[in-house]
Amino acid sequence: MFNNYREILSLPGALKFSLAGLVARMPIAVLGLGIVLFIQGVSGSYGLAGIVAAVYMIVQALAGPGIARLVDRRGQAAVMVPIVITHLIALLMLIITVYADWWTGFIFVFAGIGGATVGSVGSLVRSRWSHIVDSPKKLQTAFSWESVADELLFVTGPVVATVLATAVFPPAGIILSMLTAGIGSALLYVQKSTEPPLVERTTEAKGHVFSNPGIFTIIVVNVFLGVNFGAIDVIAVAFADEQGVKSLAGILLSAFALGSLIAGGLYGSRSWNSAAHHRFGVSVSLLAIGACAMMLAQGMVSYTIILFLVGFTIAPSLIGANSVIEQLAPPRRLTEAFAWLGTSLGFGVAFGSAIAGNIIDATNAKTAMLLPAGCAIVGALLALSLLKLLNPTRSSHEVRSNRERQRVNVEG
Secondary structure, rough: OEEEEEHHOOOHHHHHHHHHHHHEEEEEEEHHHHHHHHHHHHHHOHEEEEEHHHHHHHHHHHHHHHHHHHHHHOOOOHHHHHHHHHHHHHHHHHHHHHHHEEEEEEHHHHHHHHHHHOOOOOHHHHHHHHOOOOOHHHHHHHHHHHHHHHHHHHHHHHHHHHHHHHHHHOOOHHHHHHHHHHHHHHHHOOOOOOOOOOOOOOOOHHOOHHHHHHHHHHHHHHHHHHHHHHHHHHHHHHHHHHOOOHHHHHHHHHHHHHHHHHHOOOOOOHHOOOOOHHHHHHHHEEEEHHHHHHHHOHHHHHHHHHHHHHHHHHHHHHHHHHHHHHHHOOOHHHHHHHHHHHHHHHHHHHHHHHHHHHHHHHHOOHHHHHHHHHHHHHHHHHHHHHHHHHHHHHHHHHHHHHHHHHHHHHHO
């Protein structure tokens, strides 16, 4: 069943850089939640916590593609090492600012700097896979493996961060993120044999990758999907708090991630005959149904079960998005294209956490569940109505380039 995974992990250097990347991107599972738990634990406000987390995520989303573009041109290690150092200093200053009771504006400044320098480790790792694999089938399996790795982080990270932050030390989630980012980066960026070659300044490398209508569609849909993740992070903490078991919020988030991990593992273990963009449309539709089902939760047990089932739609949706992007993007701009996926999700997560936090402060967690449900429905409707734009036979870089050359020849 898992021969596909064994085949890609046996490639030279593959397991080594994948594991290093797994450690280096632990922040995707704990840092946003860690900021929420830290700020809320000290200030008592979910609204402020959500806004600070939103600042971090929005700046991260804005900076991600620019960092990826620099990486394509100058190399992963040359760009990311100084960026990681800056990131660690910014998070340290965020913690100091809160405890020293400095001007509140500094909280947003350091949260923003932390977001601007976190980078998109997942896109860097996926670019390494694109560099070393030799077939679309293996690349599909590699993307599935990385999605499984992401969900493994989301299973373990939130539980550890929540328990440490609520029972031991409020900034523990942030500190955990700092340690793993530093250690993982040190292990990843020294690996030169699998690092993709530098991109030369050619005509193909100019312009914006999201000028492709298919890529732009994925980006817009991912914003709405990201709202689910950001809102659910805050809602889970508030829901558990309202039930009198705030320290168990990590279990809710881990159940959500566990469902996605299982689905991702099964997804990548088989060879699919259907087109990636069709599978993406089905996955986001099922996600919308699951997001609506969250409204049925009556307690911790029922909410945990529902989130576990919703999780089964997450990995297939994200794997499908990565596969479509890989088929549509210019090869020389692949890292940047993957980073735009992270950017779109980041925007959604930021808006989701901020808006959900304020809804919770004004009403309760149950009412806030309307936010992810509504956005999931909109995302699914967009994906289905614009599905033809995601078809590589219509919207891939090669097809569009050939079409443009034919147009120029006709006009000439």
